[in-house]
Amino acid sequence: MRPQRTLSPATLWALGLWLALFFAPLVAGRFAVYLLGVILVTGLLAMSLNLLVGHGGAYQFHHAAFYGVGAYTAALCITKTGLPAWAGLAAGPLAAALAGLLIGSLCIRLNKLYFGMIQISLGSLLWILALRWYSLTNGDDGIHGIPLPEAIAGPGGAFACILAAVGLCLLAMHRILASPFGTTLRAIRDNPQRCAAVGIDVRRHQLAAIVIATFFAGVAGSLFVVLEGSVFPDMLFWVYSLEIFIMCLLGGWFTFFGPMLGAAIIVLLRTLVGGMTEYWTLVLGVVLIGLIFFLPEGIMGIGHRLRLYRRRAAGAPSPRENGHAAG
Amino acid sequence: METALSLSSALSQLLVGLSRAMILFIVASGLSFILGVLRVPNVAHGSLYMIGAFAAHTIATTLGGHPAGFWLAMLGAPLIVGGISLAAERLLFRHLYEREHLMLLLFTFGLALILGDLTKMVWGADYRSIVPPPFLQGSLDVLGTALPRYNLFLLLVGPAVAVALWLVSTKTRFGRIARAAAVDREMVGALGIHVSWVFAWAFVLGCVLAGLGGALVSPTISVTLGMDHTIIIEAFLIVTIGGLGNIWGALVGSLLFGVTQSLGVLLLPQFAIVFPYLAVVVILTLKPTGLLRSVW
Numbered sequence: 001m002r003p004q005r006t007l008s009p010a011t012l013w014a015l016g017l018w019l020a021l022f023f024a025p026l027v028a029g030r031f032a033v034y035l036l037g038v039i040l041v042t043g044l045l046a047m048s049l050n051l052l053v054g055h056g057g058a059y060q061f062h063h064a065a066f067y068g069v070g071a072y073t074a075a076l077c078i079t080k081t082g083l084p085a086w087a088g089l090a091a092g093p094l095a096a097a098l099a100g101l102l103i104g105s106l107c108i109r110l111n112k113l114y115f116g117m118i119q120i121s122l123g124s125l126l127w128i129l130a131l132r133w134y135s136l137t138n139g140d141d142g143i144h145g146i147p148l149p150e151a152i153a154g155p156g157g158a159f160a161c162i163l164a165a166v167g168l169c170l171l172a173m174h175r176i177l178a179s180p181f182g183t184t185l186r187a188i189r190d191n192p193q194r195c196a197a198v199g200i201d202v203r204r205h206q207l208a209a210i211v212i213a214t215f216f217a218g219v220a221g222s223l224f225v226v227l228e229g230s231v232f233p234d235m236l237f238w239v240y241s242l243e244i245f246i247m248c249l250l251g252g253w254f255t256f257f258g259p260m261l262g263a264a265i266i267v268l269l270r271t272l273v274g275g276m277t278e279y280w281t282l283v284l285g286v287v288l289i290g291l292i293f294f295l296p297e298g299i300m301g302i303g304h305r306l307r308l309y310r311r312r313a314a315g316a317p318s319p320r321e322n323g324h325a326a327g
Numbered sequence: 328m329e330t331a332l333s334l335s336s337a338l339s340q341l342l343v344g345l346s347r348a349m350i351l352f353i354v355a356s357g358l359s360f361i362l363g364v365l366r367v368p369n370v371a372h373g374s375l376y377m378i379g380a381f382a383a384h385t386i387a388t389t390l391g392g393h394p395a396g397f398w399l400a401m402l403g404a405p406l407i408v409g410g411i412s413l414a415a416e417r418l419l420f421r422h423l424y425e426r427e428h429l430m431l432l433l434f435t436f437g438l439a440l441i442l443g444d445l446t447k448m449v450w451g452a453d454y455r456s457i458v459p460p461p462f463l464q465g466s467l468d469v470l471g472t473a474l475p476r477y478n479l480f481l482l483l484v485g486p487a488v489a490v491a492l493w494l495v496s497t498k499t500r501f502g503r504i505a506r507a508a509a510v511d512r513e514m515v516g517a518l519g520i521h522v523s524w525v526f527a528w529a530f531v532l533g534c535v536l537a538g539l540g541g542a543l544v545s546p547t548i549s550v551t552l553g554m555d556h557t558i559i560i561e562a563f564l565i566v567t568i569g570g571l572g573n574i575w576g577a578l579v580g581s582l583l584f585g586v587t588q589s590l591g592v593l594l595l596p597q598f599a600i601v602f603p604y605l606a607v608v609v610i611l612t613l614k615p616t617g618l619l620r621s622v623w
Contacts, residue, residue, distance in 0.1 A: 053429075059429070106611060106612060106615065109615050110615050110616065112428070113362075113366065113368070113428070113571065114567070114571065114615070114616065116368070116432075117368060117563060117566070117567040117571070118567055118611055118615065120560070120563050120567075121560075121563060121564045121567050121568075121604075121607050121608075121611065122608060122611075124560045124563075124564070124604065125601075125604040125605070125607070125608060128600055128601055128604055129601070132597065132598060132600060132601060133598075134597070237556075238556075238560060239556065242370070242433070242436045245429075245433060245436075246433070246436075249433065278447075279444045279447070279448065281440040281441075281443055281444050282440065282441055282444035282445065284437075284440050285436075285437040285438065285439070285440030285441035285444070286437075286441065288433060288434075288436065288437035288440065289419065289434060289437040289438070289441075292423065292426075292430050292433060292434050292437065293419075293422070293423075296426070296430060
């Protein structure tokens with residue numbers, strides 16, 4: 001009983017946009033292309049978090065830790081070992097998924113709040129290592145000037161690589177969320193007890209979701225290295241984890257592309273406001289509290305709600321409100 | 328002679344660790360209290376601690392180094408922090424109690440972002456420090472080791488706060504109601520108790536402790552921006568290993584954290600900060616719900 005796979009208009013639009021973006025470096029300036037790259041990488045990270053929080057209902061409080069693990073693994077493999085750079089970039093996501101498996105299997109034994117608190121604790125341990133292990137990570141300064149393969153060393157090549165990788169990741173995430181596994185995940189989010197009662201191994205599904213999400217966070221980490229050619233400890237800082245939450249909230253939980261939209265807005269806003277005032281975090285805080293009060297479902301959440309409303313007004317049976325699937 | 332020296336350095340290092348643990352405990356117990364009653368990890372807790380330290384500095388320097396200035400600072404800074412938290416709670420936070428926990432957490436994060444930048448606006452990025460009153464300056468000679476008086480003073484304040492908080496939460500009407508509201512707020516409301524105000528005062532009490540911690544720490548470290556980010560992670564860790572909402576757990580966690588770090592300095596100075604984190608990992612691996620039971 002698999003749902004029929006037809007391409008929805010939204011998917012077609014996304015596909016078209018994705019293909020069109022490949023031509024961005026031809027028309028846009030260097031800085032605009034760079035910003036697009038930042039948005040894509042950050043958006044991928046936010047979407048991987050939403051996979052767990054929006055669809056999985058897990059309190060993944062320290063997602064940035066896995067982003068950092070991915071980025072640092074890639075950076076260290078390239079700079080400290082003789083491995084080819086591509087292997088280093090591929091090692092990033094794998095290391096992040098491994099960290100996700102280890103930390104996840106510790107967290108998964110506990111319910112929501114404890115899960116989040118332990119994750120913040122363990123993630124902060126990784127941050128401390130990145131910050132203090134000078135001989136390996138260069139501490140506060142981070143690692144700069146990471147040599148990349150020639151094909152992706154320039155801004156154009158880096159952008160194409162990021163766009164291609166993010167596209168593939170989004171496709172994979174979309175398939176995962178539309179699969180029976182994704183449906184089970186949302187069922188667990190909505191009612192874990194009932195899922196356990198009908199024989200679903202709740203923890204194993206959640207752990208699998210963590211590994212998948214941290215893998216994508218690791219991809220984002222590797223892509224960060226491609227984009228910036230550097231890594232620094234702040235990537236693993238808990239404040240950044242919560243910033244990713246803001247992106248998901250802004251774009252809309254429970255929607256597929258919401259976090260990408262949220263990331264785009266936050267990145268652009270930061271560039272804009274950061275150029276005008278040193279009090280960017282104040283602005284971010286006000287935006288966040290405004291969102292919580294006035295737009296808790298995010299920007300794409302409104303569209304979803306409108307669609308539901310229209311469908312209901314037309315007399316069609318409405319799907320369950322929070323059971324909204326990907327796409 | 329050499330062993331005596333290392334013994335004395337170990338002793339003074341231990342005292343540093345213990346007094347650091349007392350500060351951590353005062354902050355973490357406030358976090359734990361809020362977590363117990365409201366079920367929200369208050370991310371703004373670190374910012375309130377920082378504001379407490381800055382406010383203490385302002386009060387103490389306004390009085391021009393008079394010894395009374397120190398005590399007024401210890402009293403006034405927590406009150407200022409309490410006022411800020413009461414305003415935030417009544418104006419904004421209370422409208423969110425019906426929402427998901429994630430929203431409450433994100434709200435406190437938004438508050439932390441705003442308070443952090445407001446602190447920067449008001450006090451700037453300078454390093455500051457305040458001077459304790461004369462009888463807390465200098466050091467006492469114990470077993471041939473010079474122990475700073477102020478650190479010994481902190482060793483008295485920490486347990487006093489622990490006992491006071493324990494008395495408030497178990498022996499007073501407010502404490503009982505707060506604990507009941509944590510378990511079943513609807514039932515408590517049905518009994519005619521204004522749950523919203525119970526939550527407000529619980530939040531304020533926890534935040535006042537953050538302010539007190541900030542005020543007390545200000546003579547021992549340089550007060551500066553960014554001190555909010557480190558303390559909040561340490562307080563989170565302590566609360567997690569101690570058992571959420573358990574005051575004594577917060578005490579045990581703080582001692583463990585402070586002492587492993589200060590003794591770690593003797594072993595591997597550069598990685599001293601890693602030791603408490605490692606201790607946390609070991610404890611959570613063995614006992615994921617923390618050392619002591621959550622009492623709520």
